[in-house]
Amino acid sequence: MRTAGDYAQDNAERFRTELHEWLRIPSISTDANYAAECRRAADWVADNLNGIGMEAEVIPTKRHPLVYAEWLGAGPDAKTVLIYGHYDVQPAVKEDGWATEPFEPIEREGKMWGRGTTDDKGQLFAHIKAVESLLKTEGKLPVNVKFIIEGEEESGGENIEKYVHEHPEKLAANVCVISDGSMARVEQPVIVYALRGIVPLEVTVTGPKQDLHSGMFGGSVHNPLQALAEIIARLHKEDGTVAVPGFYDDVRELSEEERTALAKTPYTPEDWQADTGAPEPWGEADFAIHERIGARPTLEINGMAGGYWGNGIKAIVPEKAWAKITCRLVADQDPAKIVQLVKDYIESITPSTVKVTFKSTVTGTAAAQVDMDTPMMQAAIEAYKKGWGAEPVFKREGGSIPIVSDFLGVLKQPVILMGFGLNTDNLHGPNEHLRIDMFHKGINTSVQFLREVAVL
Amino acid sequence: MRTAGDYAQDNAERFRTELHEWLRIPSISTDANYAAECRRAADWVADNLNGIGMEAEVIPTKRHPLVYAEWLGAGPDAKTVLIYGHYDVQPAVKEDGWATEPFEPIEREGKMWGRGTTDDKGQLFAHIKAVESLLKTEGKLPVNVKFIIEGEEESGGENIEKYVHEHPEKLAANVCVISDGSMARVEQPVIVYALRGIVPLEVTVTGPKQDLHSGMFGGSVHNPLQALAEIIARLHKEDGTVAVPGFYDDVRELSEEERTALAKTPYTPEDWQADTGAPEPWGEADFAIHERIGARPTLEINGMAGGYWGNGIKAIVPEKAWAKITCRLVADQDPAKIVQLVKDYIESITPSTVKVTFKSTVTGTAAAQVDMDTPMMQAAIEAYKKGWGAEPVFKREGGSIPIVSDFLGVLKQPVILMGFGLNTDNLHGPNEHLRIDMFHKGINTSVQFLREVAVL
Ligand SMILES: [Zn+2]
Ligand SMILES: [Zn+2]
Numbered sequence: 001m002r003t004a005g006d007y008a009q010d011n012a013e014r015f016r017t018e019l020h021e022w023l024r025i026p027s028i029s030t031d032a033n034y035a036a037e038c039r040r041a042a043d044w045v046a047d048n049l050n051g052i053g054m055e056a057e058v059i060p061t062k063r064h065p066l067v068y069a070e071w072l073g074a075g076p077d078a079k080t081v082l083i084y085g086h087y088d089v090q091p092a093v094k095e096d097g098w099a100t101e102p103f104e105p106i107e108r109e110g111k112m113w114g115r116g117t118t119d120d121k122g123q124l125f126a127h128i129k130a131v132e133s134l135l136k137t138e139g140k141l142p143v144n145v146k147f148i149i150e151g152e153e154e155s156g157g158e159n160i161e162k163y164v165h166e167h168p169e170k171l172a173a174n175v176c177v178i179s180d181g182s183m184a185r186v187e188q189p190v191i192v193y194a195l196r197g198i199v200p201l202e203v204t205v206t207g208p209k210q211d212l213h214s215g216m217f218g219g220s221v222h223n224p225l226q227a228l229a230e231i232i233a234r235l236h237k238e239d240g241t242v243a244v245p246g247f248y249d250d251v252r253e254l255s256e257e258e259r260t261a262l263a264k265t266p267y268t269p270e271d272w273q274a275d276t277g278a279p280e281p282w283g284e285a286d287f288a289i290h291e292r293i294g295a296r297p298t299l300e301i302n303g304m305a306g307g308y309w310g311n312g313i314k315a316i317v318p319e320k321a322w323a324k325i326t327c328r329l330v331a332d333q334d335p336a337k338i339v340q341l342v343k344d345y346i347e348s349i350t351p352s353t354v355k356v357t358f359k360s361t362v363t364g365t366a367a368a369q370v371d372m373d374t375p376m377m378q379a380a381i382e383a384y385k386k387g388w389g390a391e392p393v394f395k396r397e398g399g400s401i402p403i404v405s406d407f408l409g410v411l412k413q414p415v416i417l418m419g420f421g422l423n424t425d426n427l428h429g430p431n432e433h434l435r436i437d438m439f440h441k442g443i444n445t446s447v448q449f450l451r452e453v454a455v456l
Numbered sequence: 457m458r459t460a461g462d463y464a465q466d467n468a469e470r471f472r473t474e475l476h477e478w479l480r481i482p483s484i485s486t487d488a489n490y491a492a493e494c495r496r497a498a499d500w501v502a503d504n505l506n507g508i509g510m511e512a513e514v515i516p517t518k519r520h521p522l523v524y525a526e527w528l529g530a531g532p533d534a535k536t537v538l539i540y541g542h543y544d545v546q547p548a549v550k551e552d553g554w555a556t557e558p559f560e561p562i563e564r565e566g567k568m569w570g571r572g573t574t575d576d577k578g579q580l581f582a583h584i585k586a587v588e589s590l591l592k593t594e595g596k597l598p599v600n601v602k603f604i605i606e607g608e609e610e611s612g613g614e615n616i617e618k619y620v621h622e623h624p625e626k627l628a629a630n631v632c633v634i635s636d637g638s639m640a641r642v643e644q645p646v647i648v649y650a651l652r653g654i655v656p657l658e659v660t661v662t663g664p665k666q667d668l669h670s671g672m673f674g675g676s677v678h679n680p681l682q683a684l685a686e687i688i689a690r691l692h693k694e695d696g697t698v699a700v701p702g703f704y705d706d707v708r709e710l711s712e713e714e715r716t717a718l719a720k721t722p723y724t725p726e727d728w729q730a731d732t733g734a735p736e737p738w739g740e741a742d743f744a745i746h747e748r749i750g751a752r753p754t755l756e757i758n759g760m761a762g763g764y765w766g767n768g769i770k771a772i773v774p775e776k777a778w779a780k781i782t783c784r785l786v787a788d789q790d791p792a793k794i795v796q797l798v799k800d801y802i803e804s805i806t807p808s809t810v811k812v813t814f815k816s817t818v819t820g821t822a823a824a825q826v827d828m829d830t831p832m833m834q835a836a837i838e839a840y841k842k843g844w845g846a847e848p849v850f851k852r853e854g855g856s857i858p859i860v861s862d863f864l865g866v867l868k869q870p871v872i873l874m875g876f877g878l879n880t881d882n883l884h885g886p887n888e889h890l891r892i893d894m895f896h897k898g899i900n901t902s903v904q905f906l907r908e909v910a911v912l
Contacts, residue, residue: 209733214754214782215652215854215856218749219854220728221737225779226689229684233688235682277665278665293673293674293676298675300674300679301685302670302771302772302774303765303770304681304760304765306760309778314759318757323681324764324765353738398670398673
């Protein structure tokens with residue numbers, strides 16, 4: 001009997017030719033001039049999904065459309081897998097340093113070059129072709145499969161967020177797979193099982209009613225920049241921990257099992273030094289650098305300003321000073337609660353010589369974490385072993401992917417970050433590419449994953 | 457015999473008509489388009505000085521010319537008085553809120569309205585007309601008189617600074633008089649006997665080699681904005697004093713006599729509140745508000761910036777952060793020494809997780825202070841009593857006037873700040889004006905001052 005793997009191998013070149021066609025559509029979501037191209041890219045992938053036997057629809061939004069597709073032939077008692085990806089891409093022009101035209105994909109040196117190859121058309125297309133390979137050889141899938149594909153990942157993503165919250169039944173699934181990530185070496189696949197959340201807060205300290213002449217008033221007025229610096233200096237303790245009372249109360253601590261698993265791919269001080277160029281590491285001494293980044297919440301000053309910072313001297317006591325803060329969060333910290341704790345603490349340490357106000361318009365994103373030992377994670381491990389040919393390692397990442405938190409929060413099921421790219425693929429930069437062998441390994445891994453889920 | 461006072465009274469209207477003519481020249485020094493007008497204003501006052509019997513010359517500089525004039529007929533054994541003023545003015549257009557055209561002076565409600573009336577053409581012209589009144593009635597002056605008039609007071613003043621340092625013999629005098637100031641009430645003239653100095657320093661804290669993604673690195677890098685805030689927070693102690701070791705070592709302390717004299721015109725918390733609009737006073741508890749401003753050195757953060765402060769969120773660990781600092785100095789603090797102390801202290805408290813660098817291109821201005829009991833001060837008191845009709849009070853001011861420090865440093869003689877304006881004259885704002893009675897009292901006070909100096 002001819003297997004899905006055989007089919008995928010036989011059709012490898014045709015799969016890539018199709019992908020080239022999709023990549024030629026410059027679906028740049030950040031630039032309103034490319035709205036029609038985004039629409040074209042959505043239509044293209046919907047057509048492709050219909051062509052392989054899924055039922056696909058293009059769903060209009062206030063900006064770029066969503067594409068939804070489903071195959072529910074496995075029946076209501078079977079498992080359902082929801083696959084997420086995005087058809088929009090970062091802007092690209094050849095002048096940015098591309099060796100080839102960014103929207104004329106070509107293959108050389110074992111790689112496919114072009115905008116969207118790794119982020120995210122190529123990675124997503126691996127799943128689509130996995131589904132095709134199963135349907136064309138077996139006439140059915142081992143599980144129900146849904147695709148939800150957005151066109152605003154590179155430019156806000158507010159419409160998919162809305163859609164996910166409004167259509168939890170339509171998207172209902174036992175697991176959600178996202179392939180929009182990367183590994184360091186092709187021999188070592190990585191499963192990211194934890195992402196930090198993020199919540200912003202803007203702090204403004206005001207003193208005098210206007211900028212004052214520092215000669216006429218200096219020495220009698222609490223300088224708002226000084227006052228803000230005094231407040232900021234008290235947000236951390238000497239040991240690098242956040243000084244806000246209650247900040248760590250809900251933190252899900254690292255288990256010994258996790259620490260051991262994470263230690264398999266440590267982030268060495270040498271790596272850190274090369275990446276940051278900073279004089280020496282800083283932070284919580286009880287945690288390794290990769291733990292500080294992946295498993296610990298932070299309070300970061302992203303920007304601060306006040307008074308005069310042009311050329312020369314302007315001898316003023318400024319009217320006000322402000323700082324932009326974001327807290328990175330870990331599971332199970334609640335963004336709203338953390339913002340409130342920070343506000344309360346800042347208010348409690350603000351002297352009566354100045355006033356403090358806050359702005360926090362964005363609600364923030366909770367951290368996303370999936371237990372390493374859930375069955376779906378085990379299925380992903382097996383899929384990589386059989387489909388990719390290597391056992392994946394587990395990793396935490398310090399950044400935030402709002403859609404992951406949305407899926408976790410709404411679907412209440414595990415989300416698996418199953419990357420098929422390399423972290424040297426130049427996503428967002430010139431000469432973005434995807435290794436051809438990784439595209440095909442991705443198809444095999446996706447096929448295996450659907451099989452593994454079916455037998456859980 | 458007809459006195460200088462009689463002459464001044466008889467010619468009052470003509471004096472003001474002449475002043476109107478000068479005021480009509482828009483000698484705006486900050487705007488290069490007005491260079492010819494500055495030159496016209498310089499020529500005009502040189503002509504006027506020549507017309508009254510002084511020997512005047514226009515001295516070219518790299519920008520706007522100086523005007524020097526002298527009458528040395530009292531002989532080498534007599535005292536010499538150097539009078540300083542400036543012919544340049546702040547920019548002004550009617551649209552800024554002027555009720556009348558700023559360069560078409562008019563008189564109404566007992567005031568002369570127009571740009572330069574109080575700052576500084578009007579105040580300076582009172583001295584010129586005092587000299588005229590003496591020369592035209594007595595044929596001579598009781599002392600030698602020199603005028604040095606600049607055209608860049610509102611825009612840097614670097615050329616007069618250079619000239620004063622290069623021509624100490626030409627400007628040699630027993631006292632220097634500056635009338636470019638103000639009092640709160642016409643019945644209460646004020647002699648400012650102390651000004652603070654100022655010295656700037658720019659501090660930059662750098663951490664990583666570039667802005668970092670706070671998700672990918674946050675928690676492992678000492679944020680330069682946080683580090684700078686931590687440094688700034690340690691520049692003052694809890695009691696409002698500057699924490700830099702040695703900062704107060706050379707401070708000339710207030711005498712009890714001074715404190716008593718200054719207490720006659722206190723700056724009340726209510727005045728302070730109305731002027732600043734700040735929640736409540738801050739600073740050194742052992743000193744009254746007017747003492748904190750007038751008699752105490754400060755370290756002020758004039759500006760600070762780093763990272764992202766536009767709209768929205770940019771979740772970065774910034775590459776660097778910087779702050780602009782100025783220290784206000786009192787007698788006998790040395791600007792260079794203070795800058796060095798601040799640098800040394802900041803270096804000593806900077807952690808090894810970041811780097812700190814400094815920029816201090818400007819050398820700064822030392823404080824200016826003239827003993828209240830020097831004979832020249834007594835002469836000024838008598839001049840106000842007889843010429844103005846009221847005994848002046850002594851005052852310290854918190855600002856810096858570089859030319860005062862230059863005169864003190866180079867001429868090594870007292871500098872008397874003998875203001876003829878009101879602090880409600882709107883200097884630098886729209887509807888600048890000078891009370892007509894104060895212009896004439898100024899002439900009388902100047903006449904008296906020359907007489908008093910002669911009999912010392
Ligand atoms: Zn992506
Ligand atoms: Zn002036």
